Amino acid sequence: MDLQTIPMFAMMTKSMDWHSKRQDLLAGNIANADTPNYQPVDLAPLTFDKELRKLATVPVRQTSPMHLSAIRPQVTGDEVRDTYEVSPVANGVSLEEQAVMVAKNAMDHTLATQLYGKNISMLRMVMRGGN
Secondary structure (H helix, E strand, O other): OOHHHOHHHHHHHHHHHHHHHHHHHHHHHHHOOOOOOOOOEEEOOOOHHHHHHHOOOOOOOOOOOOOOOOOOOOOOHHHOOOOOOEEEOOOOOOHHHHHHHHHHHHHHHHHHHHHHHHHHHHHHHHHOOOO
16 A cells, blocks of 8 residues: 555645755755855745645535536646745754754654654554554
8 A cells, every 4th residue: 555645645745855855955054054155045934725725636526506617726837836935934944943944853853753643653553443
């Protein structure tokens, strides 16, 4: 069973990948703190909204004329990307700011990892019959 076919696991995997790439960039910012004219970089935020739009939509059947019709989100080609946008942040590296960003990023990565593990535990429990 390929867990990446389940949208929730695919999104958590993408989140963990994004946080790993961000950690690399933040570490590079800290390593280059003394480099003249170095501009720190960061990844563009990974938003849940964009990821949700990429998922296959479930068709909604209108069983009564009184029901609202389904509205499908419009997805443009530039939203579906496998790479992350890297952009300069500010003029110069602030070690304190970078340290805070590294700590928050590490906590977010840990959260995504724990959620992934909990969901695998739930799948195992279901496969064993709830024991």
